[in-house]
Amino acid sequence: MPVVHGLGLELWGLEYLPLGRKALIRIYIDAESGATIDQCAMVSRQLGPALEIDERLPGAFNLEVSSPGLERRFFKPEQLQGYLGRTVQAQLHEPLEGRKTCRGELSAVDGPMVTLVENGAPIALDWDQIKKIHLIHAF
Structure with missing residues (x-):
């Protein structure tokens, strides 16, 4: 994912969960010293608009960007x-x-x-x- 790699981060994983009328897209990012809240927010701001115009995604969705965490x-x-x-x-x-x-x-x-x-x-x-x-x- 160019947005994530362009910021020097690693795309750890991606989940797409259809939840009624709105799907949940959860993106996990990581860095050598762990992804920060600011990095997650930056990826979300840059990726959100691109996903909104992507015709492969049916309907509305919520986007979450986070670190994989301790129990990754x-x-x-x-x-x-x-x-x-x-x-x-x-x-x-x-x-x-x-x-x-x-x-x-x-x-x-x-x-x-x-x-x-x-x-x-x-x-x-x-x-x-x-x-x-x-x-x-x-x-």
């Missing part, structure tokens, strides 16, 4: 590489051994394969099995 959601497997050894929680599309949620230490990322260690047992997941995965921040 991951949008592609490559983003997980810097978080090996940390606790993550994955929500699955289909149940695995009767459960749709796995939580454990991220032990490996190899292409689309993500491995968590939950209670001492490794769980290998293909990225396509994962509906959502996010970091669990330890306070």
